Amino acid sequence: MASRGDRRRRLAVGDGRQPPGPYPLGxxxxxxxxxxxxxxxxxxxxxxxxxxxxxxxxxxxxxxxxxxxxxxxxxxxxxxxxxxxxxxLNAAPSPHELARRADRVDLIVGQCNHGTAPYGTSFDDVRQRVTRATRTEVHVLPGQGHMAHLQAPTELGHLLNGLATAR
Known part of the structure; x- marks a missing residue:
């Protein structure tokens, strides 16, 4: 949720947005x-x-x-x-570059993936990169993994809506 015209930018990153492996994807x-x-x-x-x-x-x-x-x-x-x-994804700025542009970064990970390969470990890598650049908050979706957009779209939507309106 980064906007070019607003100085106060926020970025929400889901665990599926940065696939495991080297960035950018080969x-x-x-x-x-x-x-x-x-x-x-x-x-x-x-x-x-x-x-x-x-x-x-x-x-x-x-x-x-x-x-x-x-x-x-x-x-x-x-x-x-x-x-x-x-x-x-490969044409976009790296997670680190996006984080440097944002005042705050909200990272979203499914509870089932938190800390486990492949998505949880990729998530941890992104978290470490952006935490150095800006204020970061981690949000864990209870009972979910990488497929929350299919298995719990309402819960994911509520979380994203809440993050979009939070100051």
């Missing part, structure tokens, strides 16, 4: 998605690539996701802009 990750996402419209492959190659989940974790038919269908639908989103 070009190899984007090349993996290009044939699946843009040429073949193979959303099954896109979801698998995002979860295995980018998120760092193992085969068993991906199979657990796949076992939830509705959840997997939702992930396929949501994966359609994955290639463009990765390109945008």
């Amino acid at each position: 070009a190899a990750d984007r090349r993996l998605l290009a044939p699946a996402a843009e040429e073949k419209a193979d959303w099954e492959a896109t979801v698998e690539i995002v979860n295995r190659q980018i998120a760092g989940l193992d085969a068993a974790q991906v199979e657990t996701l796949r076992a939830d038919r509705q959840g997997w269908a939702d992930l396929q639908r949501l994966s359609r802009p994955a290639h463009a989103e990765l390109a945008a």
